[in-house]
Amino acid sequence: MSSDPVTRTFTVTDEDTAAALGSGDLPVLGTPRLLAWCEAVTCAAVPERLAAGRTSVGTRVSMEHLRPSAVGSRVTVTAEVVAVDGRLVRFAVRAEDDEQGLLAVGEVTRVVVDADRFLARVRGPAQG
Secondary structure, X not given: OOOOOEEEEEEOOHHHEHHHHOOOOOOEEOHHHHHHHHHXXXXXXXXXXXXXXXXXXXXXEEEEEOOOOEOOOEXXXXXXXXXXXXXXXXXXXXXXXXXXXXXXXXXXXXXXEEHHHHHHHHHHHHHO
């Protein structure tokens, strides 16, 4: 897998706000949406590592949300692999707002799994 950073840009909408997501009552980018964007970018960085039938699942997130972003702001999220240990892939993530600068920093850990085996564990024997 390449260690080149992966970057995606998102625009904050009304649906992305803390008020809309229930994580607060202000019309600014909600932390749950920012976390989801960080995970989405790490997902985009993993496919090169995956064989057929494999996927990755998030197992740990640590993030510091440093400042608010208004509706209409463009947020660029970057993920870079910082460690690989077997199936575990750890990423440094950062988000920057086009107007405010550094918005958030953190780390996301993903584990590569066999998709069918993983889903079989979720379904259990009664649903399999």
